[in-house]
Amino acid sequence: MVTYPPDEAADGVPVVETVPDTNGGQTILVVGEASDAATVVANRLLFTHGGQGRLQLLVSTRARESGQTRHPAVETIDYRPEPAPAQEPRTETEGTDVVDxxxxxxxxxxxxxxxxxxxxxxxxxxxxxxxxxxxxxxASHDRETVFRFVTTMAGQIRRVGGSGQFHLPLPWDADEAIRLAPLFDAVMEVRAVDGRYEYRWLLGGGAAEWRAI
Known part of the structure; x- marks a missing residue:
């Protein structure tokens, strides 16, 4: 049960005293405009290490920059909403599937x-x-289609008792964030402050305290 102390955080969001248990069977919407912070959250809180019986999948919609490396224990599926022009062949790297x-x-x-x-x-x-x-x-599909995709993926995660993060680099009170939030078990906000990254849980109209990633 989420309870609220009388004080509010500096941004006017009530500070909650409890945070969600995210150990298995959980889907998390990660909001906040600091997209680099969301990547750090995934690497440190979701993708920890490989091992027997663990499948770590990254569905990436972003083009990888030359020389950029990804977590060695993570399989990558690169998704391109619009097919590449015929004269530009797709490039695939080891451990990466490309879906158009x-x-x-x-x-x-x-x-x-x-x-x-x-x-x-x-x-x-x-x-x-x-x-x-x-x-x-x-940006590339209608809202209903994206919502169905999220619901399907969340069902897959819960069915096997897994954990999932869905990144939405927008403010926590953006229209799309508000509409998507009910589809998830929890919402996490991330930010960059003075060269470091922080996160907090958003629950029941309130927020937990900021913590360093």
Whole structure:
């Protein structure tokens, strides 16, 4: 149960005294305009290490810069909302799948990878899934389609007792954040302050205290 002390944070959001338990079977919407902070959250709080029975998947809508590396224990699915021109061949790197076009194709690709991973483990899998970012999907698809995709992916995560983060680099009170929040078990806000990153939980109209990432 979330309770509120009488004081409010500097930004006017009530400070809550409890934070959600995010150990398994949880989907989290990560908001805040500091997109780099969201990446740090994923690497430190979601993608920790590989291991027997753990599947770590990153669904990325962002083009990777030359020389940029990703977490070595994370499989990457690169999604391009619009197919690349025919004269520009797609480039794939080891451990990366590239999916063009429809969100249904992306959902099928993710679901198939989870099934492939589960089969030799008799259905037991520690799933960690990150979608970065929902703003790119909303810019290329209608809202209803994106909402269905989120609902489907959240169902996959909960079905195997996994954990998922969906990044939305917008202010916590942006219209899309408010509309998407009910689809998730919890909402986390991230920010950059004086060269460091911080996060806090947003619950029941209030917010937990900021913590360093």
């Amino acid at each position: 076009g429809r969100l249904t194709s992306l959902g099928t690709t993710v679901s198939r990878r989870i099934l492939e991973f589960r089969r030799p483990l008799d259905g037991q899998v520690d799933l960690r899934l990150c979608v970065d970012s929902l703003t790119d999907l909303l």
